[in-house]
Amino acid sequence: MENSRRQNNQIPVVYLRPAAGWLSIDLKELWRYRELIFFLTWRDIKVRYKQAVLGIAWAILQPLLTMLIFTLIFGILLKTPSQGLPYPLFALSALLPWQLFASALQRSSISLVGNANLITKIYFPRLAIPLASVFAALVDFGVSFIVLLGVMAFYQFWPGWNFLWLPLIVLLALLTALAVGLWLSALNVQYRDVQHMVPFIIQVWMYASPIVYPIETIPEGTWRLLYGLNPMVGVIQGFRWALLGTTPPDFTMLISVGVVLILLISGLFYFRRMEKTFADIV
Amino acid sequence: MSNPVIRVENISKRYRIGTAQHRPDTLRDLITAGVQQVGRLFTRDEYESPSHIWALKDISFEVERGQVLGIVGRNGAGKSTLLKILSRVTDPTQGYGEIHGRVGSLLEVGTGFHPELSGRENIYLNGAILGMRREEIDRKFDEIVEFSEVGKFIDTPVKRFSSGMYLRLAFAVAAHLEPEILVVDEVLAVGDAEFQRKCLGKMNDVAQEGRTVLFVSHNMSAILRLTQETIVLDQGMLVKRAPTPEAVDHYLNMGLTKQGERYWMSEELKDNQAPFIPVALRVLNPKGQVVDTVNAAEGFSIELVYHITTDISGLRVGIYMMTTRGEYVFTSFDMDDPQLFEMYSVRPPGRYISRCCIPPNLMNEGRYVLGVNASVYRIQRYFQDDRALTFTVDATGAPGMQWPEPRLGPVRPKLEWSIGKVER
Numbered sequence: 001m002e003n004s005r006r007q008n009n010q011i012p013v014v015y016l017r018p019a020a021g022w023l024s025i026d027l028k029e030l031w032r033y034r035e036l037i038f039f040l041t042w043r044d045i046k047v048r049y050k051q052a053v054l055g056i057a058w059a060i061l062q063p064l065l066t067m068l069i070f071t072l073i074f075g076i077l078l079k080t081p082s083q084g085l086p087y088p089l090f091a092l093s094a095l096l097p098w099q100l101f102a103s104a105l106q107r108s109s110i111s112l113v114g115n116a117n118l119i120t121k122i123y124f125p126r127l128a129i130p131l132a133s134v135f136a137a138l139v140d141f142g143v144s145f146i147v148l149l150g151v152m153a154f155y156q157f158w159p160g161w162n163f164l165w166l167p168l169i170v171l172l173a174l175l176t177a178l179a180v181g182l183w184l185s186a187l188n189v190q191y192r193d194v195q196h197m198v199p200f201i202i203q204v205w206m207y208a209s210p211i212v213y214p215i216e217t218i219p220e221g222t223w224r225l226l227y228g229l230n231p232m233v234g235v236i237q238g239f240r241w242a243l244l245g246t247t248p249p250d251f252t253m254l255i256s257v258g259v260v261l262i263l264l265i266s267g268l269f270y271f272r273r274m275e276k277t278f279a280d281i282v
Numbered sequence: 283m284s285n286p287v288i289r290v291e292n293i294s295k296r297y298r299i300g301t302a303q304h305r306p307d308t309l310r311d312l313i314t315a316g317v318q319q320v321g322r323l324f325t326r327d328e329y330e331s332p333s334h335i336w337a338l339k340d341i342s343f344e345v346e347r348g349q350v351l352g353i354v355g356r357n358g359a360g361k362s363t364l365l366k367i368l369s370r371v372t373d374p375t376q377g378y379g380e381i382h383g384r385v386g387s388l389l390e391v392g393t394g395f396h397p398e399l400s401g402r403e404n405i406y407l408n409g410a411i412l413g414m415r416r417e418e419i420d421r422k423f424d425e426i427v428e429f430s431e432v433g434k435f436i437d438t439p440v441k442r443f444s445s446g447m448y449l450r451l452a453f454a455v456a457a458h459l460e461p462e463i464l465v466v467d468e469v470l471a472v473g474d475a476e477f478q479r480k481c482l483g484k485m486n487d488v489a490q491e492g493r494t495v496l497f498v499s500h501n502m503s504a505i506l507r508l509t510q511e512t513i514v515l516d517q518g519m520l521v522k523r524a525p526t527p528e529a530v531d532h533y534l535n536m537g538l539t540k541q542g543e544r545y546w547m548s549e550e551l552k553d554n555q556a557p558f559i560p561v562a563l564r565v566l567n568p569k570g571q572v573v574d575t576v577n578a579a580e581g582f583s584i585e586l587v588y589h590i591t592t593d594i595s596g597l598r599v600g601i602y603m604m605t606t607r608g609e610y611v612f613t614s615f616d617m618d619d620p621q622l623f624e625m626y627s628v629r630p631p632g633r634y635i636s637r638c639c640i641p642p643n644l645m646n647e648g649r650y651v652l653g654v655n656a657s658v659y660r661i662q663r664y665f666q667d668d669r670a671l672t673f674t675v676d677a678t679g680a681p682g683m684q685w686p687e688p689r690l691g692p693v694r695p696k697l698e699w700s701i702g703k704v705e706r
Contacts, residue, residue, distance in 0.1 A: 012382075012383065012384065013380060013381065013382050014370065014380070014381040014382075014385070015378070015379065015380055015381075016290065016293070016367060016368070016370070016373070016374055016377075016378065016379030016380070016381065017373070017374070017378055017379075018373055018374055018375055018376055018377070035410050035415060035416050036410045036411060036413075038410075039406060039407050039410035039411070040407075040410075042407075043396060043399065043403075043407050046398075046399060046403065047396055047398050047399065050398040050399075050439075051398065117393060117394070118393060118394050118411060119371075120366075120371060121371060121387070121393040122369070122371065122387060122393055122394070122411060122412065123369055123370035123371050123385075123387075124411070124413070276372070276373045277372075277373075279366065279371045279372040280297065280372055
């Protein structure tokens, strides 16, 4: 009763108008729908490990197995330099932020099409869907982070105060995934080619990031600058630095942040512009 | 005084059709379409090109607070599009609208249900999707479970639910929303009679509480029961807004203006209509004239003309007589008579007329709808048209005409009465 009275006092008025041009980003509205974002995230996680015998253990196994394979091929067979770190630790410390990014990107880019039944029936800010996909990836990351701590303990590495930068670096990885995910998910609504391209994009992107090899492999100067255009370079370099005290991120980090901001803002606007038509064309 | 909760002005919605050729779904299509578009630039105004269809055209109406408004129309009349615009799922192409309050939509119950999740989990997920806050769901959780009658299965994944349980749970969540405006589309088509009654009751409560309800249904009796006023949509246009009984009559009579006779054009029939091809349905007076109005006291006949292209055994052709409200008066088949049943056990190819005589003093005055059906019992239905023709029955000379009052009920039979004074 009390509840309905309160609603009567501030009845929201909604205006129906043809979609016109570039819409402003309504962050306030998105905030009002924060519980929906939470529940969608929760659903994504819950559903992913339902009816899987190993359940959430997959979030541990995946990076661990990949680390073993990389160590075998790049560490032992190809003898890739690893910034003075034991190769397994070197690989795992990059795989973590990478898999966070890759799974967030993968999920968000197909998220709108995967939730077509919601989009065509009910109104809510469409941004909630890719956002929830990105957040869901964060949970896997949290679980596999424990593995990393274990491997660090095994090699007797203890992080310094740089550790405090970690949340910002993880945020940068998420924003990168979100920025690209916004573009791809909106494009995927109309052009399903996107979902075929995504695995390929992720694969190429992985080799364009300093995961199996150290950043020093890339010649300094112009090449390194161009390399920095890949925001994941800054993320991975920063992640290793914060945890393991390797080469600190330099100007490449600034370039990375700049690139992410440009992608993110343009992605948001593109998404908002397209979202009014999602229900009609999905 | 006027305090509309919903006000829309000249809302129109245009969709593209012919998706296969016109909508670039893949990059390759986009490139080819791009080339075509350059050519098209000089030829046609895009707005009126045949690849577009106006699903809604210049719809304007207002709904007052606490009103329950019915929306009726045939499939494709634009009902769903209108609801989608009102619930902000899609934007109008033109026009303007204002909505004062939260809109809760029940466009297809169970939207957002995930089969892998349990009933409990789905209540929370679905509630959030429908716009409920978490504490709101917590508060109503027990009520929802009780309403849905799924009880002890609440922690079972809904993929193991029967379809009835699934729908009950879905409706229960949606029914406990407390928006200022509730949009309901065809949810009552689901569930058993008992549950349907519960749903209607719930909707009544919602209306009693002073909330506004937009109710779309093909179920005329539900529309009549729940709404006072109804709008009728036809081909994207609002053709009528009137008190519900009047609007329902209008809807049921729409497109049925032919006078006592109905021809089926070949484009109205399925491509594979053979071996039974209906030609015409007629209402005839005792002189054999095709008429729109017959006299109840004289009786009349109904005939169906049709072609048969191959031998059909066991075919029966029949009529349904309905009131314009959709209540059945009777059903009758040409093979009801055992003698005819013997004689026409197989009908060879040719042109046929099945005629039935309606005896004098059977029907009450009013307007009636005729449906036809041609089938082999339990084997195959060749043709059915539930609203093939309407006609009027005039009661001049019918029993009891000395009193000018209308008589209740669709029949007005002349019955034997006797009156005797009982001596004590």
